[in-house]
Amino acid sequence: SQQGEEDPQALSIQEGENATMNCSYKTSINNLQWYRQNSGRGLVHLILIRSNEREKHSGRLRVTLDTSKKSSSLLITASRAADTASYFCATAAPGGNNRLAFGKGNQVVVIP
């Protein structure tokens, strides 16, 4: 089954710097989504990119999708202390019920 998998690194950056995270997956997708999780509880949806899209922006977020490489990246520009969280990518398969396959997450710490 498909699975989003982030680079399993923890990022520690200074406020104002950019943060980049990568995600790879294994099979065909309908869309790929990025979520943020604070303190190990509820997830907040950040952005959805469809399989026929290559790049998408939302505020300080920029997501790219390369279906030939089965990979995606999330860029957070001008980071803030409030961006400190775990970030997950999740993929939805074509057809079916849009059940999401999540990666293990990428911990980001923004130092004020």
Add this chain to the structure above:
Amino acid sequence: GAGVSQSPSNKVTEKGKDVELRCDPISGHTALYWYRQRLGQGLEFLIYFQGNSAPDKSGLPSDRFSAERTGESVSTLTIQRTQQEDSAVYLCASSLNGDTQYFGPGTRLTVL
């Protein structure tokens, strides 16, 4: 409007006991998902409800797990004869269009 709510927020139980977890989706959302998140891991899909269709139970890890949904509203996830490996955060999500999923705050289950 109100988001997805879950109760209880925390549940501590003894091994062998049954537990019931509740999810109230966003009003009007026809799709409802349950996921499980073990410590330091991504989310694992458990079960999916869509309207009056038969649920997709393919993610349930054992027959000790079951879930019900009343129409397009409340859902309960029941774990019978809990085991220590059931300890996790159980997250519920609802969706209107099958794309973006809106997550509740989760129930942290601890089995002693």
